[in-house]
Amino acid sequence: MTTANARPGATPERRTPTPQDFVEMQNSPEFQQLRKRLRGFVFPMAAFFLVWYLAYVLLGAYAHDFMATKVFGNVNVGLLLGLAQFVTTFVITGIYVRFANREIDPKAAAIRAELEGTPQ
Amino acid sequence: MTLSDRVSLLAQAPAAETVGSPLVNISIFSVFVIVTMVVVIRASKKNSTSAEFFTAGGGFSGPQNGVAIAGDYLSAASFLGIAGAIAVYGYDGFLYSIGFLVAWLVALLLVAEMLRNTGRFTMADVLSFRLKQGPVRTAAALSTLTVSLFYLLAQMAGAGGLVALLLDISDRTGQSIVIAVVGVLMIVYVIVGGMKGTTWVQIIKAALLITGAGLMTILVLAKFGFNISTIIGSAQDMVSGSASEAVAARDVAAPGAQYGGSETSKLNFISLGLALVLGTAGLPHVLMRFYTVPTAKEARRSVVWAIALIGAFYLFTLVLGYGAAAIVGPDRILAAAGGQNSAAPLLAFELGGVILLGVISAVAFATILAVVAGLTITASASFAHDIYASVIKKGEVDDRKQVQVSRITAVVIGLLAIGLGILANGQNIAFLVALAFAVAAAANLPTILYSLFWRRFTTRGALWSMYGGLISTIVLIIFSPAVSGSKTAMIPGSDFAWFPLSNPGIVSIPLAFLLGAIGTLTSKDNESKEKAAEMEVRSFTGVGVEKVVAH
Numbered sequence: 001m002t003t004a005n006a007r008p009g010a011t012p013e014r015r016t017p018t019p020q021d022f023v024e025m026q027n028s029p030e031f032q033q034l035r036k037r038l039r040g041f042v043f044p045m046a047a048f049f050l051v052w053y054l055a056y057v058l059l060g061a062y063a064h065d066f067m068a069t070k071v072f073g074n075v076n077v078g079l080l081l082g083l084a085q086f087v088t089t090f091v092i093t094g095i096y097v098r099f100a101n102r103e104i105d106p107k108a109a110a111i112r113a114e115l116e117g118t119p120q
Numbered sequence: 121m122t123l124s125d126r127v128s129l130l131a132q133a134p135a136a137e138t139v140g141s142p143l144v145n146i147s148i149f150s151v152f153v154i155v156t157m158v159v160v161i162r163a164s165k166k167n168s169t170s171a172e173f174f175t176a177g178g179g180f181s182g183p184q185n186g187v188a189i190a191g192d193y194l195s196a197a198s199f200l201g202i203a204g205a206i207a208v209y210g211y212d213g214f215l216y217s218i219g220f221l222v223a224w225l226v227a228l229l230l231v232a233e234m235l236r237n238t239g240r241f242t243m244a245d246v247l248s249f250r251l252k253q254g255p256v257r258t259a260a261a262l263s264t265l266t267v268s269l270f271y272l273l274a275q276m277a278g279a280g281g282l283v284a285l286l287l288d289i290s291d292r293t294g295q296s297i298v299i300a301v302v303g304v305l306m307i308v309y310v311i312v313g314g315m316k317g318t319t320w321v322q323i324i325k326a327a328l329l330i331t332g333a334g335l336m337t338i339l340v341l342a343k344f345g346f347n348i349s350t351i352i353g354s355a356q357d358m359v360s361g362s363a364s365e366a367v368a369a370r371d372v373a374a375p376g377a378q379y380g381g382s383e384t385s386k387l388n389f390i391s392l393g394l395a396l397v398l399g400t401a402g403l404p405h406v407l408m409r410f411y412t413v414p415t416a417k418e419a420r421r422s423v424v425w426a427i428a429l430i431g432a433f434y435l436f437t438l439v440l441g442y443g444a445a446a447i448v449g450p451d452r453i454l455a456a457a458g459g460q461n462s463a464a465p466l467l468a469f470e471l472g473g474v475i476l477l478g479v480i481s482a483v484a485f486a487t488i489l490a491v492v493a494g495l496t497i498t499a500s501a502s503f504a505h506d507i508y509a510s511v512i513k514k515g516e517v518d519d520r521k522q523v524q525v526s527r528i529t530a531v532v533i534g535l536l537a538i539g540l541g542i543l544a545n546g547q548n549i550a551f552l553v554a555l556a557f558a559v560a561a562a563a564n565l566p567t568i569l570y571s572l573f574w575r576r577f578t579t580r581g582a583l584w585s586m587y588g589g590l591i592s593t594i595v596l597i598i599f600s601p602a603v604s605g606s607k608t609a610m611i612p613g614s615d616f617a618w619f620p621l622s623n624p625g626i627v628s629i630p631l632a633f634l635l636g637a638i639g640t641l642t643s644k645d646n647e648s649k650e651k652a653a654e655m656e657v658r659s660f661t662g663v664g665v666e667k668v669v670a671h
Binding site: 016017019020022023025026031034035038039042045046049050053054056057058060061062064067068072073074075076078079082085086089090092093096097100105108109111112115116 | 211212214215218219221222224225226228229230233347348349350352353356371373374375376379386387389390393397416417420423424427428431434435573649650651653654656657658660661662663664
C-alpha cells in the first residue's frame with residue numbers, strides 16, 4: 001500500500017493531485033517561499049536550543065564549582081541555569097506557535113486549496 | 121543506585137520499613153482499573169477499521185492528544201525515578217528532567233507536523249514514502265519493535281520493584297504474579313480499546329499523575345513557607361546528617377554527586393544527555409500519537425500542551441525530590457523497600473497519610489499500565505501495518521485482517537513482555553530506558569530528519585543509517601560496563617566489556633548521521649522525483665490530509 005492511496009473518509013469532491021501537479025507545485029515560487037520561510041525559522045532555532053542545551057550539559061559535567069556558586073540563599077547558578085532551560089523551552093514554544101499560526105498556516109492553506117481545488 | 125546501596129537494601133530487606141496499607145493501595149488502584157475499563161469498552165464501539173484501531177481515526181483534538189502524550193511520556197521512571205534521584209543525589213537528578221523536556225522542541229520544530237502530514241499509521245509510513253518500500257519499511261519496523269521492546273521491558277521490570285514497595289510483596293513469586301496481572305490488563309486495554317481506548321487510559325492517568333504531583337508540591341511548599349531556598353537548605357541538612365559518609369559528603373544543589381567522578385563518567389553523562397534530547401522525537405510510540413489528531417495544526421497544539429504539562433510536572437518533581445530529602449531524609453529512603461524509587465511514596469505518606477500514599481501508589485501503577493499499553497499498540501501496529509500488510513502481503517490485505525493481525529501481535533508482545541519482565545525483575549532498569557532512547561536517537565531520528573529535509577536522500581542512505589544506528593547502539597551496549605565487567609552490570613560475574621561508556625549515544629548517534637550521508641552520496645540519485653516532490657509538498661502543506669476527518 002502506498003500512502004498516496006485515497007484515505008478512508010475522503011470526500012469525493014476533493015481533487016486528488018497528480019504526480020505532475022506536485023512537481024509543478026514544488027517548483028512554484030509560492031511553495032519555494034513557504035519552504036524557505038519555515039526552514040529559515042526552524043533550523044536556526046533548533047541550532048540555538050541544541051547548542052544552549054549542550055552548553056548546559058557541559059557545564060554540568062565539567063564546571064561543578066561554577067554551577068555551585070550561590071546566588072541567593074541556597075539557590076546557585078546551576079539551579080538558575082536549569083530553570084532557564086525550562087524558561088527558554090516555554091518561550092521558544094510560544095514564539096514558534098505564533099510564527100506558524102501567522103506565517104505558515106495561511107500559505108499552506110492557499111497551496112492546499114490550489115492543489116485540491118477546494119475553496120477556503 | 122550504587123552497588124553498596126543495593127547490598128544495604130538487600131541486607132535490610134526483612135526489616136525494611138513498610139508504610140501505609142497495601143489494602144488501601146490495591147483498592148484505589150482497582151477503582152482506577154474499573155473506571156478505565158468501562159471507558160475503554162465504551163470507546164471500543166467503532167474499532168473495526170484499521171484507521172480506528174491504530175489511530176482512533178485521527179479524531180482526538182490537540183489538547184486531548186497533548187494530555188495523552190504527557191500520559192504516555194511520564195513513565196514511572198520519570199515520576200519515581202527522578203524524584204528519587206533528586207532526593208538522593210540532588211542536582212544530578214534534575215539534569216535528567218531537563219533533557220527529557222528540551223527534547224520536545226525537536227519534536228515541535230522539526231518532526232511532529234511534517235510527520236502528521238506525510239504518514240498515516242506508523243513511523244515507517246514517512247520513512248518509506250519516497251524510498252524503496254520493502255527494505256526501508258522493514259528496517260523502520262525492526263527499529264520500532266526494538267525500541268518498544270526495550271522500553272516495555274524496563275517498565276515491566278520496574279513494576280516488580282514497585283510492588284515490593286507499595287503492596288508489601290517481597291517474594292519473587294508474588295511479584296511475578298503482579299507483573300503478569302499488569303501484562304494481562306495491558307493486553308485487554310489494547311485489544312479491546314485500540315488506540316482510542318489506550319488514549320483515554322493515558323488521558324485519565326496523566327490527569328491523576330499531574331494533579332497528584334501538583335497537590336504534593338503545594339503541600340511541600342506550604343510546609344516551608346513557599347521558599348525554595350529553605351527547602352534546599354533543609355534537604356542539605358538531612359543529607360549532611362546521613363549515616364553514610366558518601367551521602368553526607370554530597371552538595372545537593374551542585375552537579376557531580378552521581379556523575380562527577382572520573383572523566384569516563386562525565387563523558388558518559390554527556391552521552392546520556394545527547395540520547396535524551398535526540399531520542400524523544402525518534403520514539404515510535406511518541407510519533408504514533410501525532411496520527412491521532414486530524415491536522416498538522418492540531419499536532420502542533422498537542423506538542424504545546426505536552427510541553428506545558430511535562431514542563432510543569434518536572435518542576436513539581438524538583439520540589440518533591442528536595443522535599444523528600446528534607447522531610448523523609450536519604451537514609452530512610454535508601455533503607456525502604458524499593459530504595460531510591462520510594463522517595464515520592466514515602467513523602468506522600470508523610471504529607472497526607474495512608475490515603476495520599478494510596479492515591480500516589482495507585483497513580484504509579486496506573487502510570488506503568490498506561491505506558492505499556494501505548495508501547496504495545498505501537499509495536500503491534502508496526503508489525504501488522506509495516507511487516508505483515510505492506511512487506512509480506514504487498515498491500516494485498518483487507519482492513520479487517522490487518523486489525524486482526526495487530527490484535528494477535530499485541531497478545532504475543534504482551535506475553536513476551538510478561539515473561540521477560542519477570543526474568544528482568546530486579547535488574548538495573550535505568551539502562552534499559554537509556555538504551556531505548558539511544559536506539560531511537562541513533563536508528564530513527566537521523567533518517568526521519570534526512571527524509572523530511574534532504575531532497576537527495578536515498579534508500580541506501582536510509583538503510584545504512586538505520587541499521588548502522590541500531591546495530592552500533594546494541595553492540596556498544598553489549599560490550600559496555602552496563603552488561604558485564606562492573607559490579608552493577610547485568611551479568612556481574614563475567615567481563616567482556618571493552619567500551620567504557622554505558623551510554624553509547626555519543627558514538628552511535630553521530631555515526632548514524634554520518635552513515636546516512638555517506639550511503640546517500642555514494643549511491644546514484646535515482647529515487648523517484650515525483651514521489652519526492654509529492655512528499656515535500658505534502659509535508660509542508662498537508663495536502664491530502666487536512667480536513668479529511670472534519671465532519
